[in-house]
Amino acid sequence: MKKFTEGMQFRFSMLYGGAVTAKVTKVTDTEITLTESWLAEDTLEMVSEDTVYEKKLDDNGDEYIVIWEYYDHKCTVYGEEQESPTSLAIKGFYVRPLSENDRIQVKNMDQLSGFCVEQWIDAVDFAWGIFKDDNLIGYCTIGIADDADPLVEEHEAYKADSSLLLSDVFILPEYRDHGYGAKLIKESIETRWKMDGEKNTVYLHAMGVTGDLHYDEKLKSFYKKNGFAGLCSDREIMVLTVD
Incomplete structure (x- = not known):
């Protein structure tokens, strides 16, 4: 409820x-x-x-x-x-759109992640953060997958005007492996679906910015646990489809 x-x-x-x-x-x-x-x-x-x-x-x-x-x-x-009483690990953490008031925290996180999420703060409901109290512990962006990779555009479920692209997913190292990344992408995607009025296909590039292949494999495993699958033969591009 x-x-x-x-x-x-x-x-x-x-x-x-x-x-x-x-x-x-x-x-x-x-x-x-x-x-x-x-x-x-x-x-x-x-x-x-x-x-x-x-x-x-x-x-x-x-x-x-x-x-x-x-x-x-x-x-x-x-x-x-409302979270169930058993969701104790997530209690006290919440997801919301990033705003101008978060700019300093986002800028600092950009320096750690290698992403440039600060530039998207002014885009309404595009950049999302997960917070512990008022402290930003992770973020992501989600928007229309226009001008996408050819593999994405050739996918049977792709629609240029409504398919989504999940990007810039990052959780501070000390908060990883506790479910916060899953909470972030789940709530961001579901809120976007509600805004759009339909559950559009979501794509992503499961690749870090460090070039660490072991880390990239962990990313792919993480996204698979959250419903994404590899797209065709390219294992870096993944897709979340809804039947």
Whole structure:
């Protein structure tokens, strides 16, 4: 069941463009209060204000709020899936889109990973991070797989306008082998599927940036455990398809 909890964070697009970073600051039986922050176009400074939304329930009992509605279009945000009591290893860790407020941490992580995720922070819902409290312990990016490798474009499930590419996956060494990488890619992919309204095929290059072949093999094994398979004869390109 999905519920809103204080401290939950997410991003959404405004009706007339621009992105808002939101944090749940109060939850009652009927209302959700968000502290919303965005970059003001005239002053180029971050602006924040509190907004109260009516809490609604869908047919499955999941909590959601409607941010805005315009004719047949609306922006709906659901609460987070509540973890079972047995998920103790993951408790205290959460996944959310990266924002301007994370830039310093992302820049520092780029120096460790060899990736350039900092450049994607301003792309709404493209770069994702996994956090322990407010500390970034890993990230990834996921977006449309356009201008993809020829092997990807020739794959029978590939669609130029909707297939996805998972990239820049990195977890700090001290947090590896505890399920956090799996949580990061699972929630990032599933959230993207919800945004798109369908479960589109996901591709990735299972290759590190160090040239360490042993590490690359560990990466491939990790992705296989999370539903990916090798694409044709190329073992570096992998694919996650949904029946």
